[in-house]
Amino acid sequence: MRGDRFGRALRLPLLERPACWVVDRIGEAAYLLWRSRRADLCANLAHVLGLPADSRAVRSAARRAFQASARNIAALLVLRLTGGRWRPVVEMEGAPVALSGSPVILVSAHLGPFDVAAATLASTRRLRLVSVAAPMRPWWIDRSMRWLRGVSGIELVPPTAAGLLRVRRALQTGTPVVFLVDRDPAGNGQLVSFFGARTTLPDGPLRLARRLNCPIVPVFCYRAEHGYRVRSGEPLRVARTANRQQDITVALEALARQLECAIREAPDQWLVFSPVWRRGRGRPRPVSRRLFA
Numbered sequence: 001m002r003g004d005r006f007g008r009a010l011r012l013p014l015l016e017r018p019a020c021w022v023v024d025r026i027g028e029a030a031y032l033l034w035r036s037r038r039a040d041l042c043a044n045l046a047h048v049l050g051l052p053a054d055s056r057a058v059r060s061a062a063r064r065a066f067q068a069s070a071r072n073i074a075a076l077l078v079l080r081l082t083g084g085r086w087r088p089v090v091e092m093e094g095a096p097v098a099l100s101g102s103p104v105i106l107v108s109a110h111l112g113p114f115d116v117a118a119a120t121l122a123s124t125r126r127l128r129l130v131s132v133a134a135p136m137r138p139w140w141i142d143r144s145m146r147w148l149r150g151v152s153g154i155e156l157v158p159p160t161a162a163g164l165l166r167v168r169r170a171l172q173t174g175t176p177v178v179f180l181v182d183r184d185p186a187g188n189g190q191l192v193s194f195f196g197a198r199t200t201l202p203d204g205p206l207r208l209a210r211r212l213n214c215p216i217v218p219v220f221c222y223r224a225e226h227g228y229r230v231r232s233g234e235p236l237r238v239a240r241t242a243n244r245q246q247d248i249t250v251a252l253e254a255l256a257r258q259l260e261c262a263i264r265e266a267p268d269q270w271l272v273f274s275p276v277w278r279r280g281r282g283r284p285r286p287v288s289r290r291l292f293a
Contacts, residue, residue, distance in 0.1 A: 020071070027070030031063050037273040041065060044276050047195045048267045064268040068112070068223060072271070075116045076148040079123075087120050088113075089227030103171040103214040105205050109182035109259055112221040112269040113228050115149050118178065120228075122153030130155045130170040131178040132163065134185040159186060164204070171212055179205045182259055183276050190248065192256050199277045201259075206251045210238040218255065220262040223269060233258045 031038055039053075041062045046053040049061065078086055106129075108114055122129050133149070133156045136142035146156055155170075157163035167177050181202050189200035209216045218233035236254055239247040263270045 019074070023070045023074045024067045027067035028063060030070065031066035038062060038066075040275050041273050044272050045267055045270070047197055047277055048263055048270065050196075061268040065271055068269050069271045069273075071223070072113050072116055073145075073148065075113065076119065079116070079119055080148060087123065088116065090117055090120050091224065091227065091229045092232075093229060094232035102174060103212055104176050105171070105209050105214060105216045106176055106178045106219050107181045107205055107216055107255065108178060108219050108221070109262060110180055110271045111182070111262060112223050112266065112271075114180070114221045117221040117228050117230050119149070119154060121230075126153065128153055128155070128175050129178055130157060130167060130175055132157055132159055132167060132180075134159055159204075168208070168212075171208070171214065181205060181255065182263070182270075183272055183274065185274070190252055192249075192252050194256050194276070195260055195263075197277050201252060201256060203248050203252055206238050206248050206255070209236075210240060210244070210247060210251075213240065216251075216255070218258045218262070220265075222266050231262075233262065 042053045042058050045058050045061050045065070046055075049055075049058055051058050075088065118129060118131065121127065131149075131154055133146070135158065136145055150156055155166075157166050170177055179202065184200040184202050186202075187200065188202075188204075190203040191198055192201050194201060205216060216236040216238070218236070220231050220233065222229045222231070236251055238251040241247055
């Protein structure tokens with residue numbers, strides 16, 4: 001179902017096309033030079049596409065993903081430098097999501113222009129969002145990306161004890177909280193079948209939703225021909241039976257199916273440059289479970 005449309009287009013073809021060409025070449029250079037990230041991305045896409053990691057289709061999708069990531073960074077830079085005077089056009093699809101007045105947890109993936117769309121939504125609708133963002137490596141990339149993503153209206157918090165306490169306070173005051181749940185960088189999630197292979201995905205948002213009895217709304221972003229497209233998925237409610245662990249497991253399985261459908265729609269826009277399926281993750285760190293339980 002088609003929803004509303006916000007933002008304003010900046011149609012300057014004489015500047016836009018050369019700029020996109022340059023940014024795409026930067027993304028392609030990163031694909032060729034950053035071997036470790038390219039290998040991890042190809043391994044992830046191989047699971048999604050059901051093909052060998054060195055197949056032509058997987059390599060082509062990975063190349064486009066690097067280019068899409070470069071375009072996202074360029075758009076964030078323009079947003080920061082113009083102070084919100086430029087906003088890309090965003091098409092909203094799906095049922096409207098109430099983002100104020102009652103606690104709601106938004107879950108998404110590293111899919112398409114996820115950070116650009118969130119920044120545009122926050123600045124256009126004058127909303128405040130709290131986003132949980134795990135540190136990136138190396139440190140200078142993490143610092144740069146936090147500066148780019150730290151636009152007006154979005155508060156970035158780390159997945160630490162202090163950060164997660166801030167998340168709970170935000171939800172209790174009706175401020176929406178955003179989690180990206182398509183990978184588990186801390187290794188403290190729960191095992192689930194994801195694209196036919198077992199891996200861990202974060203279950204902290206589900207535990208928090210069960211504790212506060214608030215809905216979980218999946219929201220997925222895609223790059224469109226002229227702007228971006230944001231689709232809200234089917235809201236989830238975590239059951240509150242006597243078996244808490246079973247409630248979490250059932251909800252996580254349902255969320256994983258929605259993630260699979262969203263990523264299959266545009267696998268070359270899935271921007272996860274670290275392993276999603278891997279062995280030897282090490283001992284899980286219990287921070288999120290202790291705070292979300």
